[in-house]
Amino acid sequence: METDIIVGNIKKAARELFRKYGYNKTSVNELAKHSRIAKATFYKHFASKELILHAVLMDYIQENVQDILNKHVGERDLNTFLANTILRVSRVTYTVCNEFIGWEFIRESANAQEYLKILSDDLEFLLLSSFMQNDTIGAVVPEEKLTFLIKCSKNIVFSFAFTAVSDADVRKNFISFQKDMLPHLVDATLQ
Template sequence: MEDKIVIAIKKSARDLFRKYGYYKTSVNELAKNACIAKATFYKHFASKELILHAVLMDYIQDNVYDILNKHVKENDLALFLANTILRVSRVTYTVCNEFVGWEFIRESANAQEYLKILSEDLEFLLLRSFMQNETIGSVIPEERLNFLIKSSKNIVFSFAFTAVSEADVRKNFISFQKEMLPYLVQATLMDDRG
């Protein structure tokens, strides 16, 4: 169970990062908004990057849980898996855009190093969540699920780096959904089907 100070810091970070963006929000503002001293902030989080990471992972984890457990499950495993991967990909793209901004990530070497860490942690979180889901985890071996998650994440991150406008992003998601995802799901389920 998280203590009240950590909860207050995370709430402050979610609110301010959404309102002003990660790079325009200072630790002083985070502490002030959480009604704590700056030293108290650093007692719980060694850097602003670590609070960003905690907020992103919490947000993604909550949404992945909802996607896996609260959406109506399709009778067709391939369709369920494709729709789940698509929803998770959209959440991941959106939260990175909302809290950090893809424009800045594309231009900053520091942001790209952080993105690598986020990417690895995201893969672990998704694999663990998918393996715990009774519809998916009991049927698909971990290594094939890992292939699907890693491939999908890499595709989504790659078009996040190449998209110039929101219209490009929409086109890329449509292309991913219709042209790439069915083959990734088919490859993931291949041994189960025949």
């Protein structure tokens, strides 16, 4: 098998198994079996289960960020476009972490906390580069101001995961973020 095909099969298996069973309950043996490869072949392409998780999450988030940026360019004004884009991206990020990893595991595992920091940094870089390449945002908003907006929004959204007890709490937090915080962050970014 060609390397790209093998990596694609591993990623597909990981997406399916992580969503179905969660990261913590999916073993490398199951990933290899579902990919129809030997365990050694899995490790040839991904040194750990954490690395395949990271690849799957970043691919998924990047696809969704591009989709969000491309679909909603025609919104009324830059404030609205930027606020709605940040909100949509925040929801995607929260949802993907919930579906693939599970917040209970993240809250309870020291390794997951360390991984979440790496994911957070890589997510910030991905969002910043995607936003800077977007003609509507990148041409108007300086990089340092976008960095401010992305960091603040990301930190607020990740805090939801650690403070929310139920899905209703998360919904309430997102509504509060959208109405009470995000407009001020966007205004500060565009000033």
